[in-house]
Amino acid sequence: MEQTYGEVNQLGGVFVNGRPLPNAIRLRIVELAQLGIRPCDISRQLRVSHGCVSKILARYNETGSILPGAIGGSKPRVTTPNVVKNIREYKQSDPGIFAWEIRDRLLADGVCDKYNVPSVSSISRILRNKIGNLSQPNQYESGKQAHPQSTLSYNHIYPYSYPNAMSPSGTKMSGAPGVPVPGAHVSIPRGWPSAHTVSNILGIRAFMDPSAIAGAEGYAPKMEEWGVSRGTFPSHGVNGMDKSAIETDMKYSHQPPSTLSSYVPACAYSPSNQYGVYGGPAGGYVAPGHHWQTQGTSLSHPGGGVPMHPTDLHSSMAFKHAARDGDRKPQSPLSKLEALSGIHGISLSCSSSSSSS
């Protein structure tokens, strides 16, 4: 169970096919980019393919999240009993109605919203399979699900799509230190909101958990573990720890998650998916079940704003700059680069992983 088999890419970096890069590296990518370092340099430094760097940065710019999307699972069904029921009603009241008209009506009537309205083809399928001959409308439905009530509850169970929806688990806030969740605005790339903003954050926090790191040596190698290890965000870290911190950070993260959170807004992550989830305490905060969420709802994007810590992001970023640059760093990107690499030993990415290479 515990082996981790990583592969080595052309740059010499280690990765696990099919799995996301460790958050530490993702984070580092963003940090470096924020410092003005070119993607190609980041790629070389971290030994991550430029395509990946590009993708991560693009995602970050778009969503404000450094986290990967939720892997696995299924999208919640949009054809809930309630929807089917409505479709049937529309069809009954107007047998000649077209699927696209039904779709429009579902939206107009508020039965669905743009995020969960079934596609025209789905509606057609429903008409064909579930509703079929109107003369016997309930052919399937009645038998199986025609309980309006259940419908309701069903929807409750899958509140996925609404940007404002809270996570079903409702845990979102629980542990969060005052994190107002973002859920709402959204430029959601996907339709369902992130339910675990907090949990994500928490999860991340987990990454700070040393244990997560899996012992640098013991290295357990699940990617998940390695990623997490660094919890580092310079946030405070930057403060004084910046340098060493990060480096060590990789190994022993002691940084407060707060910063991280700024990079990690609401991302969708299934608990298990979260690199750090395993770790300690955080685990407890992680919502038990995860539903679909958008991965990055923008939240804390630098521009956007999710207030986790109002300043977080800025702080993280800005601060970063300040701290780094001001503090002891050179100002030119180049120098920064050097500095960074020296400082963090950027190899951190590799450090953890590099162990393998």
Added chain:
DNA sequence: TACGTGACGGTTGAG
């Protein structure tokens, strides 16, 4: 050379 993008082979997890 830098970088965006799509194909590809892989993992994950809800249903």
Added chain:
DNA sequence: AACTCAACCGTCACG
């Protein structure tokens, strides 16, 4: 419990 399927992942190669 095993399987399916659709989502995501990072790498690689191409332009």
